[in-house]
Amino acid sequence: MALAALASAAWAQSGTATTPAQAQADGETAALIKAANDAEIAAAQLALERSQSDEVRSFASMMIDDHQKSDQQVAPFVPGGGLATGPAARFGQEAAQQKQQLSGLSGAAFDSAYVADQAQEHSRLLAALDRALDASAGREPSFQELLRTTREMAAGHLTRARQLQTQLRGR
Numbered sequence: 001m002a003l004a005a006l007a008s009a010a011w012a013q014s015g016t017a018t019t020p021a022q023a024q025a026d027g028e029t030a031a032l033i034k035a036a037n038d039a040e041i042a043a044a045q046l047a048l049e050r051s052q053s054d055e056v057r058s059f060a061s062m063m064i065d066d067h068q069k070s071d072q073q074v075a076p077f078v079p080g081g082g083l084a085t086g087p088a089a090r091f092g093q094e095a096a097q098q099k100q101q102l103s104g105l106s107g108a109a110f111d112s113a114y115v116a117d118q119a120q121e122h123s124r125l126l127a128a129l130d131r132a133l134d135a136s137a138g139r140e141p142s143f144q145e146l147l148r149t150t151r152e153m154a155a156g157h158l159t160r161a162r163q164l165q166t167q168l169r170g171r
Contacts (some may be wrong), residue, residue, distance in 0.1 A: 026143055029132040030077035032091055033150055036125050037067040037074065039095030040157075043114065046102055050110045059164055063118070066153055073146055095121070108171070115164045122158035129154060 040063050047060035098117055105113055129151040136144045 022139060025132075025135065026077065026139060027079035029128070029147070030074050030143075031079065032128060033074045033125075033146075034071065034078050035091045035095070036121070037071040039092065039099070040067045040118075040121070041071075043095070043099055043102065043117065046099060047110075047114050050102075050106050051114065052107050053111045053168070055164060055167060056111045056115060059115070059118075059160060062160070063157065066157070070150055070153060073149065077143055077146065108168070112165075112168050115161055115168060119158060119161040119165060122154050122161060125154045126151065126158060 044060035044063035044067070047063075048057055051057050051060065098121075102110060102113055102117065129147055133144070133147050133151065136147055
């Protein structure tokens, strides 16, 4: 709670009134974005090692680049130096389990599972970002911009993952 109060005070100095509860919710959302970035980077690195598809490897490279950029943008908003708790910790645990499952696959089976996983995860991330955006009225403008930018990125990734799913089914 002290961290939420600090974030609230810092944002109040910027001219935007934020309650401790809002600051805590924003911190949890930022931590979730960080956890998603970490998970997507790790899965994409695995895809670069295991995929046999040029399209999937290209997608994985894009995922690494985009999520590293997102990680830099979200860092100032992540409480506690990036230590994942609550929803972010659960997301990280689920992502680790999914990566473990992917690690046992190779070739076309890996490609299909990885791309399906990416579609599912980006769909989940979009839902979380939409909820955060709906609740962000009156919040710190730079945090609102982070949410919008991250949502655009996730929507683009979801679209590309779905395109890849269609391409892979056609083979």
